[in-house]
Amino acid sequence: MAERPVVETVITHHTVWHALTGDVPPLSLPAAGITPAVLDSRDVRPGSLFAAFVGEQTDGHRYIGQALEKGAAVVICEERGLEFLGDQSVQVIRCQDRADNWTMPQAVSLALPLVYVVESTLEAIQRLGGFQRLHRCRADLRVVGITGSVGKTSTKELTETILSQRYATYKNPGNLNSDQGLPLALLGLGADKERAVLEMGMYQMGEINRLCQLARPSVGVVTNVGPSHLSRLGTIERIAQAKAELVEALPAADDGGVAVLNWDDERVRPMAGMTRARIFSYGLTPEADLWADEIESAGMEGIRFRFHHNVGQGKTDNLYVKVPLLGRHSVHTALRAAAVGLVEGLTWQEIAAGLQRSTGQLRLVLASGINGSTLIDDTYNASPSSTMAALNLLEDLRNGSGRRRVAVLGDMRELGDFTEEGHRQVGIRAAATSEILVTVGSLGQIIGTEALNAGFPPDNLYMFENADDAIEKLRRLVQPNDLVLIKGSRAVGMDRVVTEISQQSNER
Numbered sequence: 001m002a003e004r005p006v007v008e009t010v011i012t013h014h015t016v017w018h019a020l021t022g023d024v025p026p027l028s029l030p031a032a033g034i035t036p037a038v039l040d041s042r043d044v045r046p047g048s049l050f051a052a053f054v055g056e057q058t059d060g061h062r063y064i065g066q067a068l069e070k071g072a073a074v075v076i077c078e079e080r081g082l083e084f085l086g087d088q089s090v091q092v093i094r095c096q097d098r099a100d101n102w103t104m105p106q107a108v109s110l111a112l113p114l115v116y117v118v119e120s121t122l123e124a125i126q127r128l129g130g131f132q133r134l135h136r137c138r139a140d141l142r143v144v145g146i147t148g149s150v151g152k153t154s155t156k157e158l159t160e161t162i163l164s165q166r167y168a169t170y171k172n173p174g175n176l177n178s179d180q181g182l183p184l185a186l187l188g189l190g191a192d193k194e195r196a197v198l199e200m201g202m203y204q205m206g207e208i209n210r211l212c213q214l215a216r217p218s219v220g221v222v223t224n225v226g227p228s229h230l231s232r233l234g235t236i237e238r239i240a241q242a243k244a245e246l247v248e249a250l251p252a253a254d255d256g257g258v259a260v261l262n263w264d265d266e267r268v269r270p271m272a273g274m275t276r277a278r279i280f281s282y283g284l285t286p287e288a289d290l291w292a293d294e295i296e297s298a299g300m301e302g303i304r305f306r307f308h309h310n311v312g313q314g315k316t317d318n319l320y321v322k323v324p325l326l327g328r329h330s331v332h333t334a335l336r337a338a339a340v341g342l343v344e345g346l347t348w349q350e351i352a353a354g355l356q357r358s359t360g361q362l363r364l365v366l367a368s369g370i371n372g373s374t375l376i377d378d379t380y381n382a383s384p385s386s387t388m389a390a391l392n393l394l395e396d397l398r399n400g401s402g403r404r405r406v407a408v409l410g411d412m413r414e415l416g417d418f419t420e421e422g423h424r425q426v427g428i429r430a431a432a433t434s435e436i437l438v439t440v441g442s443l444g445q446i447i448g449t450e451a452l453n454a455g456f457p458p459d460n461l462y463m464f465e466n467a468d469d470a471i472e473k474l475r476r477l478v479q480p481n482d483l484v485l486i487k488g489s490r491a492v493g494m495d496r497v498v499t500e501i502s503q504q505s506n507e508r
Helices: 013-021 061-070 079-084 121-135 153-164 181-186 209-217 236-243 269-274 330-341 348-358 386-399 415-435 445-454 467-477 495-501
Strands: 048-053 074-077 091-094 114-117 142-147 169-171 196-198 219-222 258-262 278-283 292-299 305-312 316-321 365-368 376-378 404-410 436-440 461-464 483-487
Touching: 013 091, 013 114, 013 121, 048 061, 048 121, 061 074, 061 292, 074 079, 074 121, 079 114, 114 181, 121 181, 121 209, 142 153, 142 209, 153 169, 153 196, 153 330, 153 348, 181 209, 196 209, 209 236, 219 305, 219 330, 236 269, 258 269, 258 330, 258 415, 269 278, 278 330, 292 330, 305 330, 316 330, 316 348, 330 348, 376 386, 376 495, 386 415, 386 483, 404 415, 404 445, 404 495, 415 445, 436 445, 436 467, 445 461, 461 467, 467 495, 483 495
Parallel strands: 048 074, 074 114, 091 114, 142 196, 142 219, 169 196, 219 258, 258 278, 278 292, 376 483, 404 436, 404 483, 436 461
Antiparallel strands: 292 305, 305 316, 365 376
């Protein structure tokens, strides 16, 4: 199942009142805490804040009554939400017309839930998150913003681990990186934190700029630019333009702004000319401020490589490391996180200690599969570049062991004009890195067909329209010691494939 966003907040009733009404709270309203903040009524527990949004599947306003029944202390909704209160008694705080004829209620208490009626729930939750960031955090808080087409979450996790070696550090819980999710995440950011690491997603132009207005990053990390969300933005150039909004929003170098840029990406390098911040580059080229070479896979034990930090005047700091990250692509993750550590003044000893603590914190998961197999669960998201990286990992993990490599690959969505080409590229790579190939979905058939064109044995290819048929085949196909990679869109049920062929599921 997709992770549902829940934040254990540090906000109070005073914070919500002041942020949404623009006025000081009445004396009758105590400064009691509110937690958690949720977007799904199923996650409400006594004392929660429930924000009612219109989602892709349903309208959260329809579940306000259920949220109140489960003990929500605060509801933020639009006018139509009042139709769904059910039998619940509440105190309604109308915020829509506070600029002209809004009148402060005279007696507000916590005896009944508070329902804040707003013009837009999205604008309200953003106003609340921005208020928390500006008025309830340390004045010297430094925020690290991370964006890119691939690698945001793994970079966020590892960067937080490294910075935590010295600083009290906060990060987005789960997948809260959108225009709804990031402001919700800010509600958990309090005055005790010295650093915050915030992943920033993007679906349209201007969205990252808006997130930067709310989060106020001092450091911006751009992982890469690829065809993810191409169907929404139309061209790869517009995706690059949207990602560049992060570096454009950073403070000037004299004010502590730093842009951490992937020097191996031809669409990221030009962003150095789009910001007032200091540039800190990373990559696999000696031209970068921080670069790596002598990369060697240690299979399931991780990767080895050598860091080089160009410190100026022809001097370089070198460090050999072995880190428990899977796949050669993880070198870039380590470079990004280490770059932030260096920017924030950490020593190499602190950075190395953080890298060693990274096991189990990234999205990719190794699990026990049916029939004594090992599953590589990389179903969190899917794009051509991340799928190619996963296939490279499949090749690395075999490492001469003789174990069969099984690739189970599904549709990759939102690729726009790159849809067919992206799936073809994956098919060619799958033919070179796997002995067995199983595809799921109509687009997955492009992967299978291209694998055949690249010389993949027809008897080892199985193509299915849906996940159920693929699962049935995998139950008979998977053998002891097989390495089974599962990668693709949740829209075609790739997460269900993992669940159904895991050993734990089949032992119930």
